[in-house]
Amino acid sequence: MVNVGVRNTSFRIMIYALLVLLSVLFVVPLYWLITNSLQVVGAASTFLPTSVHFENYNYAVTLIDYWGYAKNSIIITAISVIIPTLTSAFVGFGFARLRGPGKNVLFLLMLSTMMLPTIVTQIPTYVIFYKIGFINTFWPWFFWALGGSAFSIFLYRQFFSTFPKDLEEAARIDGCSTYRIFWNIFLPISLPVIATVSILAFNGTWGNDYIAPFMFLQNEKYPLATALFSIGYVFPGQKDITLTQIQSAGLVIFVMPIIAVFFIGQRYLVEGVISSAVKG
Template structure:
């Protein structure tokens, strides 16, 4: 580290009353309030998950008890056992994993390709097309459910995983926007040099732009994986009982013989269900934050 270069800056900062770059931070009056606010928000966001976890550890009677207790009297691990054995949890988890991974992989690549096109290629009407793509984000999914079902039914694709492949290849407007913003910020000199070296556009995309866009690739994969993992409507509409996903199984099958849900077992199953997504986010959050912030400021 070149101390000689940093000292004048530090001195200047101290002189202007803004503190040093690397020196010990002085507590600011607003920091305490900010931490309190952040802690309160953490409780608000973590609260539902903790509540779910505690519900999963209670008996059905404790679940409805008044006055209720926050902690279970006796921890009911049996709810987790029941959640794993009442339905074929592992098989449905594999279905969910296969479907979500396939979909996320394909849609990440297709969205990157479309985003690259909008960011770097020239074509008449490109701007209008981009607006059309963005405007489809405004279309609520519920409006397209019936037509989508009818279309896949007529194509003979109901009860198969093909709709997820087709959706994956069709790109997502939001991810296209994300990639377009990211690619637009990459210096044009890079592609000029590649063109001079004889690279075609597909090669420029694969060899230059994709390797540079790791954070946004991870973010796109994470977002689309999470969306597909948590989706209930599409698998409920398009898949049969043996090939459906965990979201449908958890919603539909932890019930007594008369169809009443067993909330504590459902809570246990739901806790297991959200674990993979939480873990993925935990390990990938650095890339996620970086790419979202980056895409927001570039353009």
């Protein structure tokens, strides 16, 4: 019994040590970014702060149209979060609860799109939207959103599959249509997976959607992710001199919503992934 207790304690210590190490690896880049955002402009990058200059944050939002780009990010992110969250739920419900010929084949085909690199379809997509006249507009994100997300559909399908058939049959006896069963019964009790899909969509759009805006939009409609890296901060009159400290301050402001959304929704994120992964 003593040996078992010692082994369990040792294993726990190893797990906690590994978690602390991984946490440090993830936190260090953010710490370095914040530290350098407070350095005097032109100073060398450092791991330990030598001065504190909060005015860098004021310069970060005034040297470029920061809030204008932030508004573009909000518009694109809202489209990419709200619409796919609902459309993916509709499709996931259909795959989970409705019967039809070839349903499993269609589901496998839908999952196979996750293995297709995005870069493969970007040029044909650009040509299509160019001919339609949607370049330099937010319409491409709207039409992308209508199709939902393959991974989100998978999460919804797995989550809805866990609901007992008795719940659905009781609703039909009471006269509920398929739409009402989805909208009034299934969706209200699906907060964990809804939060999970929304958080993943938010992080993917706000923080990682860089190439698509660069291809489809012009400077004045860039979101922050694209503007901060393609336009950047340069010394007035000398475009070859990058104001690294001010750019770091702009990036700190940029990542704050991502961190806030994660900490607010992390409980739902874990719960949604676990509940979707276990079909019972």
